[in-house]
Amino acid sequence: MPNIKKIQRKLDKKYGGKVQVTLEDDIIRLTGELENWSDVYGACAMAATKRSNVHVVNDIKFTGAEVPPMRVPSLTDNAVDGKTPDVLVIGGGISGCAIARELSKWDMSVMLIEKNPDFAMGASGANDGEVHVGFDLSKGSLKQKYVLLGNKLYDKLCADLDVPFRREGQYVLFTQWWLFVPLFFFVLWRKYHDGVKDSHFVLRGKIRRDQPTFDKKILFGVYNDTAGVVCPYGLTIALAENAVENGVEAYLNTAVLSMDTNENGGIVAVHTNRGTIKPRVVVNAAGVFADDIAEMAHDRFYSIHPRRGTNSIQDRKSANIIDTVASVQHVNLALAKSHTKGGGLMRTVHDNVLAGPDAVETYAKEDTATHPESIKVTYDKQKGTVPLASERDIITYFTGVRAPTYEEDFVIEWGRKCSNMLHCSGIQSPGLTAAPAFALDIEKMVVERIALIKPVEKKQKWNPVRHGVPVLKDMSPAKRAAYIQKNPDYGVIICRCEEISKGEIIDCLNRPLCPPTVDAIKKRIRPGMGRCQGGFCSPLITKIIAEHEDIALSDVRKSTAESVICFGETKGGSTND
Amino acid sequence: MIKTCDVLVIGGGPAGLAAAISAHKEGARVVLVEREARLGGILKQCIHDGFGLVRFNEKLSGPEYAERFIDEFRELGIESKLLTFVTSLERIPEGFKATLVSRDGVEVYETKTVILATGCRERTSKQVFIHGTRPAGIFTAGTAQHFTNLLGQLPTKRCVILGSGDIGLIMARRLTLEGAEVVGVYEVKPTPSGLTRNIHQCLNDYNIPLHLSHTVTRVFGQDRLTAVEIAEVDDHMKPISGTEEIIDCDALILSVGLIPENEIAETLDVQIDPRTKGPICDAHLMTTVPGIFSCGNALHVNDLVDYVSESGETAGKYAAHFAIGTDRVPVEIHPNENILYIVPQRIDLSEDNHETVVYFRSKEVFEKATFRIVADGKTLFEKRYTFLKPPEMEKVVVDFASFNIRANTAIRAEVEVEGQ
Numbered sequence: 001m002p003n004i005k006k007i008q009r010k011l012d013k014k015y016g017g018k019v020q021v022t023l024e025d026d027i028i029r030l031t032g033e034l035e036n037w038s039d040v041y042g043a044c045a046m047a048a049t050k051r052s053n054v055h056v057v058n059d060i061k062f063t064g065a066e067v068p069p070m071r072v073p074s075l076t077d078n079a080v081d082g083k084t085p086d087v088l089v090i091g092g093g094i095s096g097c098a099i100a101r102e103l104s105k106w107d108m109s110v111m112l113i114e115k116n117p118d119f120a121m122g123a124s125g126a127n128d129g130e131v132h133v134g135f136d137l138s139k140g141s142l143k144q145k146y147v148l149l150g151n152k153l154y155d156k157l158c159a160d161l162d163v164p165f166r167r168e169g170q171y172v173l174f175t176q177w178w179l180f181v182p183l184f185f186f187v188l189w190r191k192y193h194d195g196v197k198d199s200h201f202v203l204r205g206k207i208r209r210d211q212p213t214f215d216k217k218i219l220f221g222v223y224n225d226t227a228g229v230v231c232p233y234g235l236t237i238a239l240a241e242n243a244v245e246n247g248v249e250a251y252l253n254t255a256v257l258s259m260d261t262n263e264n265g266g267i268v269a270v271h272t273n274r275g276t277i278k279p280r281v282v283v284n285a286a287g288v289f290a291d292d293i294a295e296m297a298h299d300r301f302y303s304i305h306p307r308r309g310t311n312s313i314q315d316r317k318s319a320n321i322i323d324t325v326a327s328v329q330h331v332n333l334a335l336a337k338s339h340t341k342g343g344g345l346m347r348t349v350h351d352n353v354l355a356g357p358d359a360v361e362t363y364a365k366e367d368t369a370t371h372p373e374s375i376k377v378t379y380d381k382q383k384g385t386v387p388l389a390s391e392r393d394i395i396t397y398f399t400g401v402r403a404p405t406y407e408e409d410f411v412i413e414w415g416r417k418c419s420n421m422l423h424c425s426g427i428q429s430p431g432l433t434a435a436p437a438f439a440l441d442i443e444k445m446v447v448e449r450i451a452l453i454k455p456v457e458k459k460q461k462w463n464p465v466r467h468g469v470p471v472l473k474d475m476s477p478a479k480r481a482a483y484i485q486k487n488p489d490y491g492v493i494i495c496r497c498e499e500i501s502k503g504e505i506i507d508c509l510n511r512p513l514c515p516p517t518v519d520a521i522k523k524r525i526r527p528g529m530g531r532c533q534g535g536f537c538s539p540l541i542t543k544i545i546a547e548h549e550d551i552a553l554s555d556v557r558k559s560t561a562e563s564v565i566c567f568g569e570t571k572g573g574s575t576n577d
Numbered sequence: 578m579i580k581t582c583d584v585l586v587i588g589g590g591p592a593g594l595a596a597a598i599s600a601h602k603e604g605a606r607v608v609l610v611e612r613e614a615r616l617g618g619i620l621k622q623c624i625h626d627g628f629g630l631v632r633f634n635e636k637l638s639g640p641e642y643a644e645r646f647i648d649e650f651r652e653l654g655i656e657s658k659l660l661t662f663v664t665s666l667e668r669i670p671e672g673f674k675a676t677l678v679s680r681d682g683v684e685v686y687e688t689k690t691v692i693l694a695t696g697c698r699e700r701t702s703k704q705v706f707i708h709g710t711r712p713a714g715i716f717t718a719g720t721a722q723h724f725t726n727l728l729g730q731l732p733t734k735r736c737v738i739l740g741s742g743d744i745g746l747i748m749a750r751r752l753t754l755e756g757a758e759v760v761g762v763y764e765v766k767p768t769p770s771g772l773t774r775n776i777h778q779c780l781n782d783y784n785i786p787l788h789l790s791h792t793v794t795r796v797f798g799q800d801r802l803t804a805v806e807i808a809e810v811d812d813h814m815k816p817i818s819g820t821e822e823i824i825d826c827d828a829l830i831l832s833v834g835l836i837p838e839n840e841i842a843e844t845l846d847v848q849i850d851p852r853t854k855g856p857i858c859d860a861h862l863m864t865t866v867p868g869i870f871s872c873g874n875a876l877h878v879n880d881l882v883d884y885v886s887e888s889g890e891t892a893g894k895y896a897a898h899f900a901i902g903t904d905r906v907p908v909e910i911h912p913n914e915n916i917l918y919i920v921p922q923r924i925d926l927s928e929d930n931h932e933t934v935v936y937f938r939s940k941e942v943f944e945k946a947t948f949r950i951v952a953d954g955k956t957l958f959e960k961r962y963t964f965l966k967p968p969e970m971e972k973v974v975v976d977f978a979s980f981n982i983r984a985n986t987a988i989r990a991e992v993e994v995e996g997q
Contacts, residue, residue, distance in 0.1 A: 485682060
């Protein structure tokens with residue numbers, strides 16, 4: 001049990017009596033008033049014990065700025081009103097989609113809702129795509145448990161779902177000789193104590209031979225050959241599509257606004273902008289909003305502290321500078337440890353170079369704006385890995401917001417006060433790697449619970465296989481020709497940078513769950529992801545969408561209902577070509 | 578079945594059309610590949626006038642200018658492949674093998690020479706490091722022009738334009754005429770990037786303010802853009818803290834530079850000049866890879882289409898000659914520090930160099946300057962200028978044959994400024 005008096009003393013010393021701490025119902029609750037967010041974060045982090053299941057709940061009033069409310073879609077209708085699914089999964093990120101797909105194996109009704117206009121719009125969409133090995137994690141955490149299990153599931157999962165995945169290996173590199181001995185023993189410890197079996201100690205000579213582009217100051221490092229890269233949003237969407245193919249009902253633009261609970265603490269109704277749902281069980285996979293959702297069910301026993309990270313993408317032209325994942329670690333004993341491995345440099349599964357992410361604490365859960373400092377910080381660091389990495393080759397950058405708890409571990413358990421809410425919260429790196437594994441455990445937990453209420457059987461026919469939109473660019477000339485013969489639109493290149501054809505774009509629009517927006521198509525099949533960033537193809541894609549949906553060009557959207565691209569006809573009006 | 582030709586032209590804009598016509602006239606078997614459904618390239622969306630002043634002594638619109646070449650191209654019966662995309666280009670002993678994708682499937686062409694007339698692309702907001710959110714309403718000027726002129730759709734009601742490149746200036750006027758409000762044009766440099774005539778005709782005539790030494794530092798808006806932050810910049814083009822100002826608008830239109838498209842060239846290891854960002858070429862516009870020629874905006878960014886056509890003609894003519902085959906003797910031309918770039922970067926002694934067209938841009942705005950070509954200390958060519966400005970490309974015709982140039986001759990191009 002945490003020593004509350006000691007924590008209070010530490011807080012008083014640092015924050016001069018502005019923060020009070022109490023321990024009640026296994027919750028370390030902080031109250032008071034602070035003006036700086038860094039102080040709010042600092043106080044909560046000070047009170048937290050890593051990986052403890054006695055969590056810090058942040059009730060400190062932050063007075064420095066107005067915390068923006070959760071963005072809710074403007075849409076209101078009755079699309080989900082009166083639905084009574086056995087399971088309601090809240091959140092269409094990697095966690096929610098992986099869970100929905102596992103649950104779709106069972107003969108019960110499963111509903112997946114996401115408040116954004118597409119899946120993978122939060123942290124899953126802005127993830128760097130690394131499939132981790134868990135080298136930085138110690139035994140005893142849920143992160144460590146699931147990262148080891150999850151990594152092993154990736155080959156089959158990605159093969160089943162037609163999602164590109166590559167085991168490119170990962171280097172953790174060092175430039176300080178004095179770390180040589182400690183690291184040598186650390187690798188052994190990881191191997192025999194923590195079960196990270198594939199870490200090798202590598203020396204300068206071999207690194208230079210295998211990776212001639214790496215910085216010459218690198219002395220030694222650890223190589224993990226089972227590390228991989230995947231397209232994080234591609235996988236999330238594939239999981240959602242496969243879940244729907246297996247009977248899950250999925251709704252986008254559907255936000256949870258409030259809940260009704262009964263006297264036993266059970267959720268009886270979930271109110272959304274599209275009507276009220278009455279589920280038996282709710283899975284909370286709401287990412288940065290997981291604690292807000294928990295609060296709606298009067299079960300907020302942890303707090304999420306949003307942590308922003310920015311990744312940069314370099315032109316594919318520069319892909320020859322790296323063919324793996326790498327990062328240099330400088331250990332400075334004088335400095336406190338920060339909550340990031342400091343990002344890295346990697347070749348993505350689409351052959352771009354990705355640099356990042358950084359880590360910045362923020363109070364704004366949906367603030368995905370980018371800042372120049374993020375790019376500077378990342379490149380200052382990554383040039384130490386591969387000196388050829390250059391900001392000049394950047395074609396885009398984007399920010400995501402991680403959803404950690406103050407204990408910096410996953411929360412995967414049934415509600416403590418709310419009996420029918422299963423929390424899948426605090427999911428941050430290595431959440432992408434871990435999701436396929438914890439989804440299996442959550443499946444088990446949910447099925448056991450439903451089985452108490454009604455008999456549940458596995459479906460006779462469950463199809464784990466999903467086929468994506470064909471990728472013409474990667475086909476042999478003969479196969480490509482055969483596809484074009486079937487559908488000549490496959491021969492009309494719309495996105496010249498990524499070589500995407502009109503046929504692929506129309507296929508994409510015809511898929512289940514594809515919102516007819518420019519961004520949704522971009523996420524699924526990549527037009528606009530290349531070096532011209534949609535300069536040439538965005539008008540063409542806007543037109544294809546308008547024709548496919550039989551709507552006016554000015555009714556086509558970038559992403560949300562309000563993301564207008566054009567304001568209507570010019571004085572001369574539309575031409576028909 | 579594999580098809581063959583002498584000259585494969587990639588790109589059906591003004592450069593490619595001129596190249597194909599001139600190669601055809603020299604007797605070569607020419608095939609032109611264009612990825613769009615119609616010939617003309619970006620001229621199709623340039624409905625303003627001012628094209629052809631140098632070449633035809635007439636003020637034509639973009640489509641009118643293109644039409645003159647398209648008509649000639651058609652009359653000559655040159656083969657074109659529209660809605661066709663080159664997916665790869667490989668070296669083979671006979672020349673090059675190009676793989677083409679179209680509605681008809683996948684075709685392979687073997688060609689003796691290739692002319693790259695692939696034009697250029699626009700620099701994007703992220704390439705000039707604009708930060709903030711990612712809303713709808715950030716367009717490059719060419720994209721906004723596509724929406725406005727080809728699709729008949731208004732992309733903005735009230736916008737800020739960043740960059741004073743010519744397309745940005747043209748779009749400032751175009752959008753104003755369509756009833757949109759252009760709050761201002763902001764240019765990070767202390768001098769405008771576009772042609773002086775466009776500053777007058779597109780901004781001054783419509784009372785659109787031009788703010789030099791200013792840039793956009795940030796964009797706002799979750800769904801559609803709602804505002805931009807602008808700031809004054811110092812001598813190093815870095816924003817000066819404290820000068821920030823928020824401007825409400827629904828779009829940011831960018832005219833911040835053009836980049837020659839040479840991705841296909843690079844797959845063949847064609848050497849790129851870091852100054853022009855186009856291939857290093859000799860006076861016949863052959864790149865460092867024998868048989869690969871470059872012209873138009875893929876070679877270097879031109880401000881007048883007239884010169885684009887001219888370079889296409891040069892490339893077309895000599896590509897046709899090359900298909901017949903001659904030994905080449907390249908000699909480098911070395912520009913001095915006052916020259917931003919020079920094209921061609923080398924001449925070929927095996928060809929006739931009596932009337933070699935040379936293009937250059939000065940590095941800065943110079944008053945009273947002299948441009949010279951010097952071979953082993955002897956001046957071959959000299960021209961005085963009252964003004965030299967980087968946005969305005971200069972063209973001269975040099976008689977390299979007036980000096981006995983040998984392979985080891987040092988050829989220099991100089992801009993000398995009075996009093997410097």
